Amino acid sequence: MVTETAEPARRRRHGEQLESALLAAAWDELVEVGYAHLTMGSVAARARTSEPVLYRRWANKDQLVFAAITRHREVNPLPVPDTGALRTDLIAQLTLAGELLAGFYAITVAASYSGLLAALGLTPAQARERVMGTRQFPRVREIYQRAHDRGEIDLGRIPEAVLAMPFDLLRQDLLMDLKPPEPGRIASIVDELFLPLVRSYLAL
Numbered sequence: 001m002v003t004e005t006a007e008p009a010r011r012r013r014h015g016e017q018l019e020s021a022l023l024a025a026a027w028d029e030l031v032e033v034g035y036a037h038l039t040m041g042s043v044a045a046r047a048r049t050s051e052p053v054l055y056r057r058w059a060n061k062d063q064l065v066f067a068a069i070t071r072h073r074e075v076n077p078l079p080v081p082d083t084g085a086l087r088t089d090l091i092a093q094l095t096l097a098g099e100l101l102a103g104f105y106a107i108t109v110a111a112s113y114s115g116l117l118a119a120l121g122l123t124p125a126q127a128r129e130r131v132m133g134t135r136q137f138p139r140v141r142e143i144y145q146r147a148h149d150r151g152e153i154d155l156g157r158i159p160e161a162v163l164a165m166p167f168d169l170l171r172q173d174l175l176m177d178l179k180p181p182e183p184g185r186i187a188s189i190v191d192e193l194f195l196p197l198v199r200s201y202l203a204l
Helices: 015-033 040-047 051-055 061-075 086-113 116-120 124-130 137-150 160-177 183-202
Strands: none
Touching: 015 040, 015 051, 015 061, 015 086, 040 051, 040 061, 061 086, 061 116, 086 137, 086 160, 086 183, 137 160, 160 183
16 A cells, blocks of 8 residues: 555645545545445555545544545536526426436435445435535526526515425435436426426416
8 A cells, every 4th residue: 555655745745635635536436336345444545545644534434425425516516508598498407417416316325325324423304405405506596597687587586495496306306216317307397397386476
């Protein structure tokens, strides 16, 4: 094993650079071997460092894995489409999110069922909020703000819960099926559930 201290000084990593490398190694290890087989030692070996380097930042593998899952989500934000209309923006966003996040959810759910949530003392709802929750929603609001500016919707009348609904349903589908929703399901969320509800607020 090559330790952090064995690297030449010019290659030694510090601070944010080191932490990013450690969390990336933990994520790669989680993807490759799964939560149950991941160890602090295996992550250290992948990161080409020593276990004490990890333990100085995370008390155990549960905290490390949770941090790695969170970091992976944060450094891989979803692009926000701009098709010129609210309906097609939402369909494009939900389709893209389903395709890109299905693997992430599968890995996260597998880790949860392997004991990660219990080890951290988190409920599934708390884990969803901290890892799979609304971190993407502020960027998604760009879609709604453009629709508001075009006169398609009035953000002053529509409750936040309604705006979040398409993405709440997508997360639910991903958690249940661990695969991207079918195009028909996405169209149903937008055309049969979300848009009629939005129009009801415009009619008030």
